Amino acid sequence: MTQRIRIKDIAQKAGVSPGTVDRVLHERGNVSAKARAKVKEALQSLDYSPNVLASILAYNKNWKIAALLPRDDHDQFWSQPKEGILNALKAVKDYGIIVDFFQFYENDLKDFHHQCNLILEGQYEAVIITPIFTEQSLSFLECLELNNTPFVQINTLLNTEFEHQICYIGQDSYHSGKLGAKLLAFGVEDGQKVMITHLEELVYNSQHLIDKEQGFKDFFSALPSKSIEVVTSHFANPYHQSGLRQFFKAQLEEHPEIKGIFVTTSRGFRVVKALDEIKRQDLKVVGFDLIDENVQLLIDEKIDFLINQNPYKQGYLAIINIFNFLIRKISPVSHQFLPLDVVMKENATYYSDRKIEEIPIVL
Amino acid sequence: MTQRIRIKDIAQKAGVSPGTVDRVLHERGNVSAKARAKVKEALQSLDYSPNVLASILAYNKNWKIAALLPRDDHDQFWSQPKEGILNALKAVKDYGIIVDFFQFYENDLKDFHHQCNLILEGQYEAVIITPIFTEQSLSFLECLELNNTPFVQINTLLNTEFEHQICYIGQDSYHSGKLGAKLLAFGVEDGQKVMITHLEELVYNSQHLIDKEQGFKDFFSALPSKSIEVVTSHFANPYHQSGLRQFFKAQLEEHPEIKGIFVTTSRGFRVVKALDEIKRQDLKVVGFDLIDENVQLLIDEKIDFLINQNPYKQGYLAIINIFNFLIRKISPVSHQFLPLDVVMKENATYYSDRKIEEIPIVL
DNA sequence: TAAAAATTTGTGTGCGCACACAGTATTTGG
């Protein structure tokens, strides 16, 4: 029964009242130099650390947080950070943390802008943002800077210096591109080609896609053993299946040496579908994200590898970091790169089943 | 500012005193049927959930937990679950959780037995055990059953039914063997051979090694495209480097078709060293665990893949689950299989750097 | 039917901390 040191114990040791200790701890001033010295010494020698439970209970304050994410009704990927946020919330709700969601249509700049304004009006104490539109996100973050509102970036990193940025949580996109290249290279011989495909509207307004492409290309240009050419392509509307089919047909006719495709978004399953339709099941496919359709194709051996971006964990950690920052006054590591999980048929279930991840919630 | 519902609110709504509500919540009896009904209804309609902070604070009780692990002064692997336990502890120490470590020499049955006895004498409220010796662990767990002491198994699973087992946390060894086989198969052609090597003294008293071997063999016997023979071997003393060299020399001379080696323990780096000494750098090597020596060889491209057993997380989750079980009265999922991480040169740093994992600590 | 016993209910205290306020010591200025 190691007795924990309380403020009262410090006060006794220093020969002052608990109130004085409290003043020193919170730097509220109104403490004589002599008393402060005695208290500081007692704190040191008894190795005091506050009982956070009691502290929070006494604070009796709520913290409002805004979460700006794409809507998850069309794209299963975006339901995962949301789920992570909601689960982390279970862990910290007794600490007074409240989250409001602001979700925008993934291709709708105006909607994004609108949601940003709603957040600015709402007076939040911290913001979680998925800055998938580079320019618009930058101007929003500048507003937050002016408001002294701290924020966390998840999923996509805008690598600008901000005073009030708490941290970035997500993948190292550049290295995920490199890893994708390595995985694709397993099945590709000297002299053959590989293709990198972005299925996205505004590719070059999306930093993470640019970074993935760079990593992918750098891997192949640094390969000593084989010479493999990289074909770059993008297709704006991933929901237009017949267009997608035409697109791949044309690309593959132009480059018959292509043996593998790297899909930089979570739409790998659409690519496989298009390839199926044009009877090209022979190509290696490496994609991103464990959404149901992709995992099924992994099991069916139509996708070779998926790289997991840990979207669930991104949301979870965003809340935890905000909690640490706001309440525990702990400044976290500024760039938190989540693991680049290599998912294949043999280990897929251990990633897509999230039952374990929900357990570690500490109330 | 969503006002949280307190016991006081329930009492008011039900027209009774807070004491009565408390009695209903904790099923302490001494409540009339009428009062109980009113309280239960109020609890339902107001959707009460207790403020755990306040609850724990008022309990003012400590929980003693024993952790039985191999010593970590010879084997870096075992320092990781310990580290996980210590970090989880930071998260829950304010809830009154205290851990004592009992560490035994990894090859010393007597020492194991001795540590078990110390735990039994110590009156612990829960136990974390690494049951690497099957028989001896079973008899220890039976003692815990008699004492009504709940426990968590980590790392190795003894798949027996126990009444007081909280859960198992660790890898699915069988499937990790299968995964290892798949990874090794990338570099092996039809008609060639692969070897599985156990570097351990008491192989067949260690359930996880048996399971890995089975998974490994099952993969190759189910392979439709190629026919690859599996050579099974074990070497008792991993610290005897010259013996190890002799051992591999003999094995590889007997089976010159061997193109890859699967090492079922964390001693892959010793295998590579032995292979280096007999000038066989051409073999593919797949091993386990991100200990420094292994990671270095991964970066040097002398080990092709490592499978991460997440030992840190095992320790971390053990504490969290015990916390949930003892304090929050939540019975967790009985078998928590951690992901089978595929680690290679390109993503190694994202696994071996544990700075992020330490952040999510709540509290 | 009254007293004793058993059952049910309400009140008060403490967990460790944050913060308000009252109380005491020190400094300043006329």
Place this chain on the structure above:
DNA sequence: CCAAATACTGTGTGCGCACACAAATTTTTA
């Protein structure tokens, strides 16, 4: 040198809950 201003210090209350104990009510018994 004394009052007023200022600087410092101690005490008390509440956060929501668990639990002990006192008070009130009902039931049992003679």
